Amino acid sequence: MKIVVCVKQVPDTAAKVVVDGGVVSWGDAPLVINPWDEYAVEAALQLAEKSGGTVTAISLGGEAAKEALKHALAMGCNDAVLVNDPALADIDTQGAARVLAAAIQKTGDARIAVFGKQAIDGDSGVTAAQTARALGWPALTLAASVSLDGDTLKVERAMEEGRQKAEAPLPAVLSIVKDFGEPRYPSFMGIRKAAKAEIPAWSLADLGVAAPAAAVTWKEILNPPARQVTNEMITGASPDEIAAKLADKIMEEKVL
Amino acid sequence: MDFTLSQEHNMAVEMVRNFTHKEVIPTIREWDRKQEMAPHILPRMAELGILGINIPVRYGGQGFDYITLGLVCEELEYADTTLRVVMSVHMGLNSMAVLQWGTEDQKQRFLVPQAKGEKYACFGLTEPGAGSDVAGMTSTAIKKGDHYVLNGEKMWISLASKAHHALVVARTNLNAADPHDGLSAFLVELDSKGVTTGDIHGKMGVRAGSTGWLAFQDVKVPAENLLGEEGEGFKIAMSCLDNGRYTVGSGATGLIRASLDASVKYANDRKAFGREIGKFQLVQQKIAYMVQSYEMARLLYMKSGWMKNQGLRNTRETSLAKWFATDASFDAAAEAIQVHGAYGFSDEYDVERYLRNSKGAVIYEGTSEIHQLMQASYALGYRTDGDLRCELPAYDEEYWQADS
Numbered sequence: 001m002k003i004v005v006c007v008k009q010v011p012d013t014a015a016k017v018v019v020d021g022g023v024v025s026w027g028d029a030p031l032v033i034n035p036w037d038e039y040a041v042e043a044a045l046q047l048a049e050k051s052g053g054t055v056t057a058i059s060l061g062g063e064a065a066k067e068a069l070k071h072a073l074a075m076g077c078n079d080a081v082l083v084n085d086p087a088l089a090d091i092d093t094q095g096a097a098r099v100l101a102a103a104i105q106k107t108g109d110a111r112i113a114v115f116g117k118q119a120i121d122g123d124s125g126v127t128a129a130q131t132a133r134a135l136g137w138p139a140l141t142l143a144a145s146v147s148l149d150g151d152t153l154k155v156e157r158a159m160e161e162g163r164q165k166a167e168a169p170l171p172a173v174l175s176i177v178k179d180f181g182e183p184r185y186p187s188f189m190g191i192r193k194a195a196k197a198e199i200p201a202w203s204l205a206d207l208g209v210a211a212p213a214a215a216v217t218w219k220e221i222l223n224p225p226a227r228q229v230t231n232e233m234i235t236g237a238s239p240d241e242i243a244a245k246l247a248d249k250i251m252e253e254k255v256l
Numbered sequence: 257m258d259f260t261l262s263q264e265h266n267m268a269v270e271m272v273r274n275f276t277h278k279e280v281i282p283t284i285r286e287w288d289r290k291q292e293m294a295p296h297i298l299p300r301m302a303e304l305g306i307l308g309i310n311i312p313v314r315y316g317g318q319g320f321d322y323i324t325l326g327l328v329c330e331e332l333e334y335a336d337t338t339l340r341v342v343m344s345v346h347m348g349l350n351s352m353a354v355l356q357w358g359t360e361d362q363k364q365r366f367l368v369p370q371a372k373g374e375k376y377a378c379f380g381l382t383e384p385g386a387g388s389d390v391a392g393m394t395s396t397a398i399k400k401g402d403h404y405v406l407n408g409e410k411m412w413i414s415l416a417s418k419a420h421h422a423l424v425v426a427r428t429n430l431n432a433a434d435p436h437d438g439l440s441a442f443l444v445e446l447d448s449k450g451v452t453t454g455d456i457h458g459k460m461g462v463r464a465g466s467t468g469w470l471a472f473q474d475v476k477v478p479a480e481n482l483l484g485e486e487g488e489g490f491k492i493a494m495s496c497l498d499n500g501r502y503t504v505g506s507g508a509t510g511l512i513r514a515s516l517d518a519s520v521k522y523a524n525d526r527k528a529f530g531r532e533i534g535k536f537q538l539v540q541q542k543i544a545y546m547v548q549s550y551e552m553a554r555l556l557y558m559k560s561g562w563m564k565n566q567g568l569r570n571t572r573e574t575s576l577a578k579w580f581a582t583d584a585s586f587d588a589a590a591e592a593i594q595v596h597g598a599y600g601f602s603d604e605y606d607v608e609r610y611l612r613n614s615k616g617a618v619i620y621e622g623t624s625e626i627h628q629l630m631q632a633s634y635a636l637g638y639r640t641d642g643d644l645r646c647e648l649p650a651y652d653e654e655y656w657q658a659d660s
Contacts (some may be wrong), residue, residue, distance in 0.1 A: 038453075070267070071267075074271075101562065122463075184272050185271050185274050186267060187303075187304075187305060188268060188271070188305040188309065188318035188319075188320065189266055191264055191267040192264060192319065194263075194267065195262065244599060
């Protein structure tokens with residue numbers, strides 16, 4: 001069974017992201033695979049291991065996105081494809097979903113498409129559901145555990161209110177949350193394979209789809225409002241005295 | 257000249273960094289306080305393939321080059337010196353010696369399980385009464401029929417109580433005109449009858465690691481476990497040090513980086529006299545020296561690793577890399593404490609551990625004084641390196657990565 005996992009290249013979580021003149025910048029911080037997508041790769045690999053299937057990683061982006069794909073290959077994915085086209089520069093999530101759906105279909109016989117719950121740059125969290133819509137497949141989102149029973153995909157969804165068990169027939173789209181379990185590290189053997197891998201790039205023409213127009217545009221990007229913070233060191237002759245002063249201060253400020 | 261690291265190098269570093277940041281750094285202070293090695297460290301290093309990183313795939317390793325070994329050691333010691341020490345003894349001093357000097361049978365019996373991480377390996381050279389004076393050792397291995405009888409004690413042995421195998425140097429010829437020529441090297445299984453081991457406590461540093469002793473009382477070592485030829489023990493031991501020192505030098509480079517990063521973070525956070533202490537020039541000077549030391553130490557070990565890849569003798573370069581990096585790591589850690597002020601004096605911060613951990617490497621695998629003598633001897637023309645009967649094989653990507 002072929003499983004596709006969609007990954008995105010994003011700025012490192014440790015990067016200091018700022019807006020300068022309406023342009024987002026993360027300085028010289030490295031680009032990394034979207035951390036949520038590592039959980040998706042882990043889920044895809046576990047499904048493949050249990051079903052004897054293969055995993056193809058797909059990313060939509062420029063040349064730099066190959067790094068995310070190589071990370072996925074080093075974790076154990078069988079192959080990878082980059083979807084790269086200049087016309088994709090300003091697409092929204094709906095456009096990305098249409099292109100991803102076309103790429104998933106072009107892989108031939110994919111039965112499951114796995115996503116991370118969201119990307120840490122755009123933070124929309126809707127691409128998995130939109131891709132399912134474009135494919136016409138059911139979407140099982142926010143999955144904390146996944147199992148396959150014949151042609152039925154069963155998940156336990158992690159929701160704020162609790163857990164929900166859900167299932168859907170294949171083919172289906174999955175999105176994975178952190179509760180799924182720690183993603184594996186790339187193996188050294190996988191790293192060697194990934195470093196040597198030639199990753200094919202598909203254009204929109206290869207996929208047979210037109211450049212999707214963005215329905216949602218970012219009109220303005222702003223830094224979060226600066227917060228005024230003052231520090232006050234609480235001192236005292238003993239830990240007890242310091243604790244008592246701290247408690248008084250907390251009560252005074254109505255923190256408690 | 258190309259200073260670019262390959263994608264394989266960078267991805268290997270990233271993988272080891274992920275491991276140390278997730279599984280080592282969060283708890284290392286507690287294990288250091290307990291003076292115990294965290295039980296998961298060796299199994300995880302084995303499982304992840306770190307213990308066989310630069311050994312050919314056909315011998316159970318991961319097939320990476322010698323530069324990767326240096327990069328991995330830098331990354332491991334960034335987290336804690338004890339992890340790099342594992343690589344120094346298991347890989348640098350033992351497994352690479354078996355790769356260099358071992359017979360095919362020895363490689364199958366010792367190197368394969370070591371590279372796979374199924375067995376851990378250590379190195380027994382130093383004795384209670386013989387450190388820098390290697391030829392002054394008193395351990396003996398006397399041949400009796402098809403085996404040698406090993407007696408003696410080895411001291412300050414990393415992984416002494418954890419290892420399954422040890423490369424042990426002992427005197428086989430009690431009457432050799434030059435005592436150096438009377439030494440031989442053996443691959444010893446530490447579950448053999450007559451072997452006892454133990455850990456030393458109360459060390460200044462590397463407290464989250466295993467450092468101990470090996471004692472041999474009438475231990476029968478099969479003749480086929482002789483590494484190299486009889487009388488080659490000193491040369492083998494010195495060739496082991498070319499590899500062990502490489503791991504120590506590259507590891508110490510990581511310790512400099514750890515001191516630098518900790519100092520930069522603290523200097524940007526801590527305020528005095530109304531501004532960040534990083535704004536003060538004397539703090540900047542300390543940080544500038546750390547940057548300088550880091551870059552120099554890294555260039556030195558990279559050159560040494562490159563020479564190993566090329567199959568070039570690197571005793572001189574590796575000695576220089578080890579001497580410089582370990583001295584510089586001690587200085588960097590001391591200055592990092594100074595940047596941290598009183599907090600640096602407490603184990604609430606990592607920098608006091610960095611200082612304690614840095615001191616050992618200035619002593620073991622050739623004290624800084626030994627390296628100074630070596631460098632002066634090379635410069636003065638008193639010392640040259642002759643060819644070895646078995647050289648460390650040059651890195652050949654195709655051979656290294658082929659299954660057989």
